[in-house]
Amino acid sequence: MADEKTAASTRKRRGSGRATIHDVARLAQVGSITVSRYLKQPSQVSGKLGARIAAAVAQLHYVPNLVAGGLASTHSRIVGMVIPNISGPIFANTIESFSDTLSTHGYQLLLASSYFSQEQEESAVRAFLGWSPAALVVTGPFHSKATEKMLAQAQIPVVETWDYRPRRKAIQVGFSNVEVGVQQARYLIDKGYRRIAFVQNSVAGDLSALDRRDGYAQAMLEAGLKPWTFIPTEAAPFDAGRQAIEALALRKKPAHAIIFANDNLAAGALLAGQRMPHQCALMGFGDYAISPLLIPSLTTIRPPAREIGELAALRILEALGAVPLDGKNANARLNRLACAVIARESA
Amino acid sequence: MADEKTAASTRKRRGSGRATIHDVARLAQVGSITVSRYLKQPSQVSGKLGARIAAAVAQLHYVPNLVAGGLASTHSRIVGMVIPNISGPIFANTIESFSDTLSTHGYQLLLASSYFSQEQEESAVRAFLGWSPAALVVTGPFHSKATEKMLAQAQIPVVETWDYRPRRKAIQVGFSNVEVGVQQARYLIDKGYRRIAFVQNSVAGDLSALDRRDGYAQAMLEAGLKPWTFIPTEAAPFDAGRQAIEALALRKKPAHAIIFANDNLAAGALLAGQRMPHQCALMGFGDYAISPLLIPSLTTIRPPAREIGELAALRILEALGAVPLDGKNANARLNRLACAVIARESA
DNA sequence: TTGTACGCGTTATCAC
DNA sequence: GTGATAACGCGTACAA
Numbered sequence: 191m192a193d194e195k196t197a198a199s200t201r202k203r204r205g206s207g208r209a210t211i212h213d214v215a216r217l218a219q220v221g222s223i224t225v226s227r228y229l230k231q232p233s234q235v236s237g238k239l240g241a242r243i244a245a246a247v248a249q250l251h252y253v254p255n256l257v258a259g260g261l262a263s264t265h266s267r268i269v270g271m272v273i274p275n276i277s278g279p280i281f282a283n284t285i286e287s288f289s290d291t292l293s294t295h296g297y298q299l300l301l302a303s304s305y306f307s308q309e310q311e312e313s314a315v316r317a318f319l320g321w322s323p324a325a326l327v328v329t330g331p332f333h334s335k336a337t338e339k340m341l342a343q344a345q346i347p348v349v350e351t352w353d354y355r356p357r358r359k360a361i362q363v364g365f366s367n368v369e370v371g372v373q374q375a376r377y378l379i380d381k382g383y384r385r386i387a388f389v390q391n392s393v394a395g396d397l398s399a400l401d402r403r404d405g406y407a408q409a410m411l412e413a414g415l416k417p418w419t420f421i422p423t424e425a426a427p428f429d430a431g432r433q434a435i436e437a438l439a440l441r442k443k444p445a446h447a448i449i450f451a452n453d454n455l456a457a458g459a460l461l462a463g464q465r466m467p468h469q470c471a472l473m474g475f476g477d478y479a480i481s482p483l484l485i486p487s488l489t490t491i492r493p494p495a496r497e498i499g500e501l502a503a504l505r506i507l508e509a510l511g512a513v514p515l516d517g518k519n520a521n522a523r524l525n526r527l528a529c530a531v532i533a534r535e536s537a
Numbered sequence: 538m539a540d541e542k543t544a545a546s547t548r549k550r551r552g553s554g555r556a557t558i559h560d561v562a563r564l565a566q567v568g569s570i571t572v573s574r575y576l577k578q579p580s581q582v583s584g585k586l587g588a589r590i591a592a593a594v595a596q597l598h599y600v601p602n603l604v605a606g607g608l609a610s611t612h613s614r615i616v617g618m619v620i621p622n623i624s625g626p627i628f629a630n631t632i633e634s635f636s637d638t639l640s641t642h643g644y645q646l647l648l649a650s651s652y653f654s655q656e657q658e659e660s661a662v663r664a665f666l667g668w669s670p671a672a673l674v675v676t677g678p679f680h681s682k683a684t685e686k687m688l689a690q691a692q693i694p695v696v697e698t699w700d701y702r703p704r705r706k707a708i709q710v711g712f713s714n715v716e717v718g719v720q721q722a723r724y725l726i727d728k729g730y731r732r733i734a735f736v737q738n739s740v741a742g743d744l745s746a747l748d749r750r751d752g753y754a755q756a757m758l759e760a761g762l763k764p765w766t767f768i769p770t771e772a773a774p775f776d777a778g779r780q781a782i783e784a785l786a787l788r789k790k791p792a793h794a795i796i797f798a799n800d801n802l803a804a805g806a807l808l809a810g811q812r813m814p815h816q817c818a819l820m821g822f823g824d825y826a827i828s829p830l831l832i833p834s835l836t837t838i839r840p841p842a843r844e845i846g847e848l849a850a851l852r853i854l855e856a857l858g859a860v861p862l863d864g865k866n867a868n869a870r871l872n873r874l875a876c877a878v879i880a881r882e883s884a
Numbered sequence: 885t886t887g888t889a890c891g892c893g894t895t896a897t898c899a900c
Numbered sequence: 901g902t903g904a905t906a907a908c909g910c911g912t913a914c915a916a
Contacts, residue, residue: 207692210893221903226895236901251690256667257613258893260604261908264553268647268668276636277629279826286623286650293649298664300615301648302640303633317645320603321615322553343598345554457830479626480827483804557909568887573911583885605909608892887916893908900903 209250217246229254260322265346269506270300270318271327272311279453279478280495281329284351288327288499295512297324306395308334315340325506331355332397347509349502352493353398354526361509363502363525367398370491370529371405374449374473377531379413383447383471386410387418389434389459391451392425399451402475406449418445422455431458439463439470447471447537453478453490460484460536471537486535494527501525556597565593576601607669612693616853617647617665618674619658626800626825627842628676631698635674635846642859644671653742655681662687672853678702679744694856696849699840700745701873708856710849710872714745717838717876718752721796721820724878726760730794730818733757734765736781736806738798739772746798749822753796765792769802778805786810786817794818794884800825800837807831807883818884833882841874848872 215222220239228235228243235243246252260266269292273281289299300321302314312334318326319340325347333341341348347361354364371388378386388406391399407417420438422430431450438445448470450456456474461484463470474481477492505525507513562569567586575582575590582590593599607613616639620628636646647668649661659681665673666687672694680688688695694708701711718735725733735753738746754764767785769777778797785792795817797803803821808831810817821828824839852872854860 212893222893223895223904224902227902230895234901239902251686253663253666253687255608255669255893257604257607257669258908259895261602261608261910262893262895264895264908266604276623276633282624282629285648289623289648289650293661293664296664298668299648301632301636301646303636314640316600317640317643319600321645322602322604339598340600461830479825480830483808483827484830485832553908559909569909570888570911571886574886577911581885586886602909605892606911608894609909609911611892611911885916888914889912891912892910896907897905898903899905900901 208255209252210255211252213250214243214246214252217250218242264322265324266322267297268300268321268323269297269325269327269503270302270315270321270323272302272304272314272318273329274306275303276301280476280493283495284499284502286499287496288503291500291503291507295507297507297512304329308332308337312337312340319344324510325349327351327502327506328360329353330398331358347506349506351498351502353401354524356524356526361502361505361523361525363498363505363527365493365527365529366405367401368405368408370475370493371402371407371449372409373405373529373531374402374475374491375406375409375413377533378447378449378471378473378537379409379415381447381471381537384415385418385443385446386415387420387438387445387448389431389438389448389450389455390419390421391455392422392427392430396451399475402449402451427452427454428458428461431455431460432462435459435463435470435472445470447473449473450475452476453481453488456488456490456536457481457484460486460488473537477532481532482534484536489534489537490532492530492532494529497527501527553602555602556599557602558599560597561590561593561599564597565589611669612671613669614644615647615668615670616644616672616674616850617649617662617668617670619649619651619661619665620676621653622650623648627823627840630842631846631849633846634843635850638847638850638854642854644854644859651676655679655684659684659687666691671857672696674698674849674853675707676700677745678705694853696853698845698849700748701871703871703873708849708852708870708872710845710852710874712840712874712876713752714748715752715755717822717840718749718754718796719756720752720876720878721749721822721838722753722756722760724880725794725796725818725820725884726756726762728794728818728884730884731762732765732790732793733762734767734785734792734795736778736785736795736797736802737766737768738802739769739774739777743798746822749796749798774799774801775805775808778802778807779809782806782810782817782819792817794820796820797822799823800828800835803835803837803883804828804831807833807835820884824879828879829881831883836881836884837879839877839879841876844874848874 211222211225215225304311327349330353350360352364354366410417422433424430424433453474453476474490477490481488558569562572651658674696677700697707699711701713757764769780771777771780800821800823821837824837828835
């Protein structure tokens with residue numbers, strides 16, 4: 191009987207078929223703009239109309255069309271994130287905490303992987319920009335020129351994560367890899383080791399590991415010790431680790447301790463080392479899931495992955511006004527986090 | 538001089554400031570629709586105009602506004618995915634391969650975690666729907682009623698991943714957990730073990746583990762053996778695993794072999810078992826990163842995580858017409874994948 | 885092959 | 901507090 195109107199507006203030519211704000215407005219007998227206001231700031235709509243609108247929304251299963259809203263307001267509630275990879279042991283926690291913090295405040299995460307390739311990063315940023323995102327997150331400070339330009343021209347908050355580089359313009363949320371290298375070397379020096387080697391990653395593109403090596407070298411020199419770097423040729427991490435420990439521990443003057451560019455290298459060395467005569471202290475970086483389970487368990491550095499994601503999201507939300515500024519730390523552009531030494535059995 | 542026109546259309550009231558398709562058209566001295574066509578199907582535009590358009594695009598750094606495009610065409614090139622978690626050892630590969638396959642074809646991934654909560658899944662689906670996504674991916678077949686309704690009403694491809702349930706309407710891409718349970722039991726039975734126990738997950742909400750237990754029980758009965766299930770009370774996986782092996786192996790008639798609901802439980806048991814007198818075969822599920830590194834290395838089942846993500850994306854792209862249908866398998870609604878037994882030292 | 889007119893569903897602006 | 905109107909930037913339909 192009275193159903194003629196409930197059946198949404200017929201005779202649409204291209205509509206999506208979903209209920210629109212106009213359908214809700216008609217059913218609630220108010221103007222469509224009032225519906226819009228009610229959904230955003232209920233306090234600005236009288237209780238009487240509000241109740242009618244709420245009923246209409248429920249009855250029609252109305253879901254606001256964010257695409258239309260984004261077009262009208264020239265910015266969407268989407269935040270894009272470009273991360274080197276998702277499945278590796280490193281970034282997953284950052285992605286997860288970032289996404290969770292965002293969605294708590296009604297923002298959605300658009301995600302893409304770059305695999306440490308500046309070209310892939312560039313194309314992801316370009317694609318994201320098409321969505322007029324509210325903000326953009328990239329990993330590290332090394333981008334193609336085109337990416338730099340796009341990030342600069344987009345009038346939105348940009349966050350660079352993981353690698354703390356105060357000289358850059360983007361909001362920084364991360365830690366200093368140089369400092370981590372210092373931290374690693376000092377930890378071992380304090381333990382009394384003297385011949386301490388650093389094993390680089392055979393994977394190119396891992397520029398942050400080079401920073402850690404620099405920090406290590408600096409701390410060694412400060413302590414009057416000689417830096418000693420080994421570069422594996424094996425590609426697979428476990429193999430590279432084995433190669434390294436065989437080269438460094440099986441010699442006349444073997445290494446007392448070895449710092450590896452990451453925990454996978456260290457794990458490879460550790461597994462190989464179990465069958466070797468000489469014991470040698472090993473230290474990794476990353477605190478992967480395997481590290482506490484190895485025998486002996488691996489001493490390593492734990493990067494604040496989850497913290498980075500959460501803080502990046504928070505800084506973005508602050509910049510967007512979605513979250514109140516937090517006192518003196520308000521909207522800090524520079525957010526330097528600390529890495530923890532996880533002391534276990536291997537060093 | 539002739540720059541008056543290049544400087545984009547001024548006097549806009551609300552514009553985003555970015556160059557629009559009209560700016561490009563004006564600079565290239567063509568109609569805006571021709572620009573639109575050139576960007577989508579360059580073959581339908583003459584070489585002369587195409588070159589002019591390309592130059593204008595480059596000069597203005599034009600990035601198409603996907604929000605406006607999505608509104609005009611009533612469907613965006615976004616695909617939403619709701620996954621239980623990102624940082625765990627299970628789903629990351631699926632997310633990554635899914636995202637990569639999508640982005641190869643110009644689609645973007647909108648991601649959210651549900652943490653096995655139907656409420657969180659529902660709110661993520663609702664939020665995604667606001668973007669008029671081209672398709673939606675959820676994990677498993679268990680959803681709230683409201684989610685079911687939304688998925689059914691959205692006139693888009695919906696894919697359920699991981700858990701293969703042929704009776705459901707959505708596109709299925711996954712494996713049968715019951716079948717995996719059968720597979721596990723048969724592997725151990727064939728190895729000659731007789732007293733084979735199954736250790737459940739202490740975490741509620743892991744319904745797929747119950748399916749594996751059912752498959753295990755079924756295979757045991759078929760072989761004339763008695764199913765034997767243990768439910769840990771410890772919450773942490775490693776603790777639960779230790780608790781299980783102590784309960785099952787330290788008794789008058791100890792278990793010959795134990796199947797665990799996942800590799801973490803098995804790892805906990807394995808580490809505890811190293812200090813126990815009685816040796817007992819252990820088998821996990823998941824093939825986590827730690828599993829090959831344990832001593833003894835863990836025999837387990839590897840789910841086709843990466844394959845699931847890629848195939849889910851492929852089926853979606855087929856359904857959307859972005860990829861040609863593939864012969865007889867064309868747009869298959871049912872995609873049952875196999876899990877591989879990874880035979881290692883522990884069983 | 886190319887162009888014109890209009891609509892997609894919402895929000896900003898301004899008036900009441 | 902509420903509403904009418906005009907953008908937002910692009911794609912569809914149809915005409916040339």
